[in-house]
Amino acid sequence: MEQLFFLGITVLLLVMGLVIGSTVESSHFRRLARREQQLASIMVSDLRRLPVNWQASDGMLVTGEAVIATDYFKVFVAGLRNLFGGRVKSYESLVERARREAIVRMLQQAQSAGANVVWNVRIETTTIQGKQQGKSGGIEVLAYGTAMKAWGK
């Protein structure tokens, strides 16, 4: 009887994770697409130097950071994948969300500084430990670059 109860709880958490998790995720993707469109006028590059005929002024470091938690369903699916190998699509969307969110926040900082380019962009990813040993709690992404006002393109 007790085992049935625990099985029921697990299934409930999985379903909650799947349903609410995917709702949260798709609304996040929609918000990301909208904000990226608003910031589309800012040129972003990971080049270290400016092209030869460009001029620039007012350089400053801009950063963006995001921490996205994994949900119960993702951890479960990843656990299954660990048996058979292959792409873990459930985590791919997680990392993509965190990365795009960090970049959008970095560009928002650049926009409020009045810059039109962000140069030498670097991205760093780290994992956050979850409650249980070895299970992923989430992903942290830091994006940073130098915002400048550039002209002469």
Add this chain to the structure above:
Amino acid sequence: MIVLNTEFVPGRTIVEVKGLVQGNTVRAKHVGRDIAASFKNIFGGELQGYTELLIESRREAMQRMIAQAQQLGANAVVNVRFATSSITAGAAELYVYGTAVVVAEEAQAVE
């Protein structure tokens, strides 16, 4: 204090190189005791409290680096890089480093 992650300062000339400056903080990377994070780990979504903690740690590390640069008599820090590493299972170090330089005022004006 001008802080950048490029090797050059746009519109200015580097007159003197003072040397490497750095700052770091060590923070917990465990969300185990955070009740709000436990809920988020069922449904997913952003951990805002944790993001703010990281932003604060990063700002602290950068402040330490800037203080070092000021002590050297620099007015800019260029080529800033971040490095994060796990110390133990529950802690991570955020390390910021860059080169402290002295830049001259707007030397070349755009004709």
